[in-house]
Amino acid sequence: MTNKNSLLSDGKGKKRPFLLRPCGKDYLWGGSRLNDDFSKNIDMEPLAETWECSTHPDGPSVVASGEFSGRALPDVLREHPEFLGTHPGTRGELPILIKLIDAKKDLSVQVHPTDEYARQHENGQRGKTEMWYVLDAARDASLIYGFRRRVDKDVLKKSIAAGTVEKYLQKIPVKKDDLFYVEAGTVHAIGAGTLIAEIQENSNLTYRLYDYGRTDRAGKKRELHVEKALDVAYLSASREPRQPLRVLKYSPGCASELLCRCQYFEVYRMLINTERCRGLVSYQADGDSFRVLLCTDGCGSLYFEDEGFRFFRGDCIFVPACSVELLLHGNAQFLSIRG
Numbered sequence: 001m002t003n004k005n006s007l008l009s010d011g012k013g014k015k016r017p018f019l020l021r022p023c024g025k026d027y028l029w030g031g032s033r034l035n036d037d038f039s040k041n042i043d044m045e046p047l048a049e050t051w052e053c054s055t056h057p058d059g060p061s062v063v064a065s066g067e068f069s070g071r072a073l074p075d076v077l078r079e080h081p082e083f084l085g086t087h088p089g090t091r092g093e094l095p096i097l098i099k100l101i102d103a104k105k106d107l108s109v110q111v112h113p114t115d116e117y118a119r120q121h122e123n124g125q126r127g128k129t130e131m132w133y134v135l136d137a138a139r140d141a142s143l144i145y146g147f148r149r150r151v152d153k154d155v156l157k158k159s160i161a162a163g164t165v166e167k168y169l170q171k172i173p174v175k176k177d178d179l180f181y182v183e184a185g186t187v188h189a190i191g192a193g194t195l196i197a198e199i200q201e202n203s204n205l206t207y208r209l210y211d212y213g214r215t216d217r218a219g220k221k222r223e224l225h226v227e228k229a230l231d232v233a234y235l236s237a238s239r240e241p242r243q244p245l246r247v248l249k250y251s252p253g254c255a256s257e258l259l260c261r262c263q264y265f266e267v268y269r270m271l272i273n274t275e276r277c278r279g280l281v282s283y284q285a286d287g288d289s290f291r292v293l294l295c296t297d298g299c300g301s302l303y304f305e306d307e308g309f310r311f312f313r314g315d316c317i318f319v320p321a322c323s324v325e326l327l328l329h330g331n332a333q334f335l336s337i338r339g
Helices: 006-009 073-079 114-122 154-164 227-232
Strands: 018-021 023-025 048-052 096-103 107-109 128-135 144-149 169-171 177-182 189-190 194-201 206-210 250-251 254-261 266-273 281-283 291-304 306-314 316-321 328-338
Touching: 018 206, 048 291, 048 316, 073 177, 114 206, 128 254, 128 266, 144 177, 154 227, 177 254, 206 227, 254 328, 266 291
Parallel strands: none
Antiparallel strands: 018 316, 023 048, 048 096, 096 194, 107 189, 107 206, 128 177, 128 194, 144 169, 144 189, 250 254, 254 266, 266 328, 281 328, 291 306, 291 316, 291 328
16 A cells, blocks of 8 residues: 555655646636537536636645645645745745636737736735747637737727727737747737637736626626726837747657746647657656646656556646656647746
8 A cells, every 4th residue: 555655755855746627717708618628527608717737816726636636736735845846835836827728709908917016016916927828729810919009098098998999909810839928018818719728927917908898797897907907018019929939859759849938937848659669758847846747639648656647638737846757658749837
């Protein structure tokens, strides 16, 4: 029988991975693809977002395998801050939050504050810089990224009230595998027909600038936060975001590419196919930081020491800092995220 200590460590202070179960959000613009395509089995309609790896109080993840199964992720990290590596973990908080987003309809036009503004005006909370990786997109899908030209605050206020603000917004066509880095202060909106993986700061601060006059289930218009939004928004013309040069690096059974590296997170895309090379792909978190593996396609098996489990499209795996060596087998695509 495996005892508790052996699950936590291999005797040398190395930690074992575990699956996470997400928290769902039923925002009015969502669809059904997170249940249909990713088998989330969350009883929500619509299901707009799943917070895959989250310690945020508005939607914490739950551990779904191993010794801590059934427990909220923040509680586990409060007991085991060493799982975070060098990140401060006294309150059981991760510095990042990872989501899947199904936009059946357009999201509101919004903006997020910087860390400095959030600390000063939102009781010490974090701001929100984020990255989007497009998992799928309809043929005519687009998103909003900043303004076509510089806009004056007063002009913007009047256009919001008149419902004409869209003429100032920069729309960008979107296709599968596109990547967008959305810095705090950038006015933005995910467009209808897109399925996205989002990696962001651990924050739920959103200032809604415009919502197309929509109403909620009770028939009320959703709240706008125009004053705060204009306090933090970049009003100059935004450069059209261009897809960065991406270079795949190959090793037996695996190809990987850097998608994004910033002060808040580092994200790689990993493609594994061990069926051809008849081998296993090694993966490990060092002592500096935890890692998260989000399976965006395919399936396979993960082995570590005398244990293992199957993974499938949509599964999210938390890998503690200073982890045991993991061995991946299968045909799958991951986002590998370091906080």
